[in-house]
Amino acid sequence: MKREPWITGMPARLxxxxxxxxxxxxxDVTANYMKWIADPELMRNLNTLPFKQTPAEEAQRLKSYDxxxxxxxxxxxxxxxxxxxxxxxxxxxxxKLAEVSVVIGNRDWWGRDAVLEARGAILDFLFDRLKLEKxxxxxxxxxxxxxxxxxxxxxxxxxxLRGHNESAYEKGKRLDFAVFSLLRPEWQARRDKAKAS
Amino acid sequence: MSNLSARTLLAEALEIDxxxxxxxxxxxxxxxxxxxxxxxxxxxxxEKLGIELAPDDALAIQSLEDVARLLARPR
Numbered sequence: 233m234k235r236e237p238w239i240t241g242m243p244a245r246l247x248x249x250x251x252x253x254x255x256x257x258x259x260d261v262t263a264n265y266m267k268w269i270a271d272p273e274l275m276r277n278l279n280t281l282p283f284k285q286t287p288a289e290e291a292q293r294l295k296s297y298d299x300x301x302x303x304x305x306x307x308x309x310x311x312x313x314x315x316x317x318x319x320x321x322x323x324x325x326x327x328k329l330a331e332v333s334v335v336i337g338n339r340d341w342w343g344r345d346a347v348l349e350a351r352g353a354i355l356d357f358l359f360d361r362l363k364l365e366k367x368x369x370x371x372x373x374x375x376x377x378x379x380x381x382x383x384x385x386x387x388x389x390x391x392x393l394r395g396h397n398e399s400a401y402e403k404g405k406r407l408d409f410a411v412f413s414l415l416r417p418e419w420q421a422r423r424d425k426a427k428a429s
Numbered sequence: 430m431s432n433l434s435a436r437t438l439l440a441e442a443l444e445i446d447x448x449x450x451x452x453x454x455x456x457x458x459x460x461x462x463x464x465x466x467x468x469x470x471x472x473x474x475x476e477k478l479g480i481e482l483a484p485d486d487a488l489a490i491q492s493l494e495d496v497a498r499l500l501a502r503p504r
Contacts, residue, residue, distance in 0.1 A: 342464070342465050343463040343464055343465030343466065344463070345463065345464075347464065373484040373487065373488065374484075374487070376464075376467050376468040376470075376471045376472075376487065377464035377465060377467060377468045378464070379467070379487075379488065380456060380462070380463070380464040380466075380467035380468070381464045383456055383457070383491060384456060384457065384462075384464075389488055392484045392485065392488065394484070408484045410484070410488055
């Protein structure tokens with residue numbers, strides 16, 4: 233896919249075979265998006281209570297992403313630009329790290345490798361443009377779908393953080409989290425292998 | 430025996446024929462082993478074993494061999 237120009241602080245736009253993956257803005261606060269962030273089944277995986285803010289408040293929140301140290305990318309299906317989910321990225325410039333999390337809100341896209349494809353573009357962006365060295369994610373240890381996606385994308389399991397957070401949904405329950413990471417040489421090796429095959 | 434059970438569980442989770450599950454079936458090399466299939470597999474495995482898997486055990490499942498090993502483990 234062609235690489236579009238980007239400078240720090242500007243919304244980023246990436247492209248894959250099936251998706252446009254770009255920084256979300258206030259205009260992306262659709263009715264479906266508002267349903268997803270208020271959906272306990274989806275927010276449970278993030279251990280976040282369903283959002284209660286209004287569309288205007290959410291539009292304002294999206295403005296807080298500076299497209300430099302943090303991003304919220306939407307995955308938009310080509311060619312109709314239907315939003316199916318989003319990725320949040322928090323960057324630690326000093327240590328050249330980024331933490332990534334994902335929600336695929338449109339259930340029709342579950343199990344169709346949307347995460348792998350869209351996150352692949354984000355990984356290219358983070359390693360190639362931002363020159364980061366390590367990308368990591370921390371799904372709940374029982375978020376088996378997310379874990380499969382980390383594994384399939386070449387992330388390695390660093391370990392389990394036992395009883396790391398209080399559950400937002402079950403009083404008194406503490407949740408385990410798995411830490412997965414991907415280093416620049418590992419991602420490069422996967423890309424080289426994919427190119428060669 | 431447990432290998433057949435493992436193969437059956439995996440085939441059902443991946444929604445493919447039993448015959449398509451080779452001895453070397455692994456998440457990494459199997460297109461049908463999607464995120465949702467993996468979720469189905471772990472839940473089916475837990476149901477069969479009658480337990481909630483410990484995080485280390487659930488996280489270790491990446492292949493047919495891993496599933497068979499868990500099923501064969503003394504309980």
